[in-house]
């Protein structure tokens with residue numbers, strides 16, 4: 207059995223960056239930019255007013271009455287230079303006319319019949335946004351590898367971009383295997399289990415920015431599993447769940463091999479999720495995840511997530527890890543590192559961490575009750591008050607109103 211770290215390393219070695227595509231600008235949100243973006247012009251384009259006020263030359267207007275010779279709302283410009291001692295009324299965002307270099311806000315002048323009277327102490331250049339103050343023409347404003355947020359989308363729009371070149375997102379086929387499985391619109395009878403894994407995994411894929419395709423349930427026979435996997439070859443990544451342990455009807459690994467796939471690893475020293483297998487089939491990663499619902503999601507979190515993020519260009523695939531103080535004892539008497547789900551809440555700016563209760567590979571409640579996990583090495587024994595490293599899956603305040611951080 208290999209370690210979690212070795213398995214992740216092997217997965218990442220085989221998770222290649224996908225190609226790029228142009229998408230309409232707004233669809234670029236959350237995507238990773240595939241090429242550097244250079245500014246085709248200055249922002250602002252010209253020296254412009256930062257206030258509703260009066261524009262004039264600080265050198266030629268001091269203190270005395272200034273004649274106001276025009277009005278410049280945003281959206282208009284004046285090419286005729288101002289003469290000495292002249293001003294224009296100007297609105298925020300309008301370009302300064304030639305012959306002016308300073309703006310005084312409306313509130314700071316006295317309006318007279320002929321124009322305005324300035325009070326003293328005006329600084330030359332005040333309330334002017336210089337051309338290129340935000341972005342200079344030719345600047346590299348976004349480098350390849352940047353994940354686009356709302357502010358980058360805004361910046362690209364201001365540079366006239368209507369589309370953006372981003373890395374493709376992986377399409378992911380999801381196959382559930384098991385004779386006991388029924389669809390979630392079926393009322394189950396004892397002996398039958400609703401196929402929940404396809405949905406939890408599809409949701410994890412969406413959270414990673416991938417495109418899930420649920421291909422349904424395959425019966426526990428090699429031929430059927432093979433047919434489903436062949437159908438899945440039109441996608442970038444294949445996930446299967448169930449049938450990967452040592453049971454008489456566990457056919458997934460053999461099915462992958464019979465189609466020409468190479469098993470890169472099978473079984474990882476971890477609990478839950480031990481029987482996970484990773485394979486390459488016709489150039490694409492295949493993750494054969496265990497059937498137990500928590501095992502499938504833990505393997506999804508530890509191995510599928512970093513692979514999908516890497517394929518779509520995300521460089522930092524690590525979750526935030528925070529220090530938290532244990533509110534109870536944590537032990538691992540087993541031989542495999544144990545992923546224990548916890549609830550981490552902020553109290554006076556510090557995290558306190560309790561387990562979500564009984565941890566079992568079949569008990570999704572151990573995950574829904576929390577917002578993170580800790581990895582306990584074999585032999586770990588922590589007392590209340592000890593400090594733990596908690597990997598946050600989300601923050602408590604995202605999930606529960608009553609826990610909102612102050």
Ligand SMILES: Nc1nc2c(c(=O)[nH]1)N[C@H]1C(S)=C(S)[C@@H](COP(=O)(O)OP(=O)(O)OC[C@H]3O[C@@H](n4cnc5c(N)ncnc54)[C@H](O)[C@@H]3O)O[C@H]1N2
Pocket residue numbers: 382383384386387399400401402403404447448449450451452453456478479480481495496497498499501567
């Ligand atoms: N003799 C051994 N038995 C088992 C071992 C072992 O080492 N030796 N490993 C155990 C561990 S650990 C796990 S995890 C499971 C994984 O087995 P499989 O991947 O073959 O999963 P199945 O047997 O098909 O299913 C296990 C469990 O999960 C339920 N399941 C399956 N698919 C779904 C689904 N799509 N949605 C919801 N629930 C699902 C299934 O009904 C079973 O209850 O093997 C242990 N056994």
Ligand code: MOO
Pocket residue numbers: 476477478479480481496498501567568
């Ligand atoms: O390793 Mo299994 O995933 O504990 O149930």
